[in-house]
Amino acid sequence: MTAVELRKLSYKELGDKFNEAKEELFNLRFQLVTNQLDNTARLQEVKHDVARIATVMREQEIAAWQLQQEEA
Numbered sequence: 051m052t053a054v055e056l057r058k059l060s061y062k063e064l065g066d067k068f069n070e071a072k073e074e075l076f077n078l079r080f081q082l083v084t085n086q087l088d089n090t091a092r093l094q095e096v097k098h099d100v101a102r103i104a105t106v107m108r109e110q111e112i113a114a115w116q117l118q119q120e121e122a
Contacts, residue, residue, distance in 0.1 A: 051099060056106040064110070068103045071096055 056064065075096045081087040 051102070053102055053106060056103060057109075059106075061107065061110050064103055064107045068100065068107065071100045071103060075100060 051067075056067075059067070075093070078087060078093045078096060082090070082093060087093070
């Protein structure tokens, strides 16, 4: 999922996607350790997805904080 697509989602939806990605990352790491992982490139893709989601979530937090500061 691209950052542009992620920016269209709400903060709650991003949180759900973040949790799903972290769970998938855990499962992939477990499969890697037990030598059951076929596509090792997927591990790197999911790591990037987690970081991308966290970045967009942080952008939304900063934007909300700035809006709050302007109103005060």
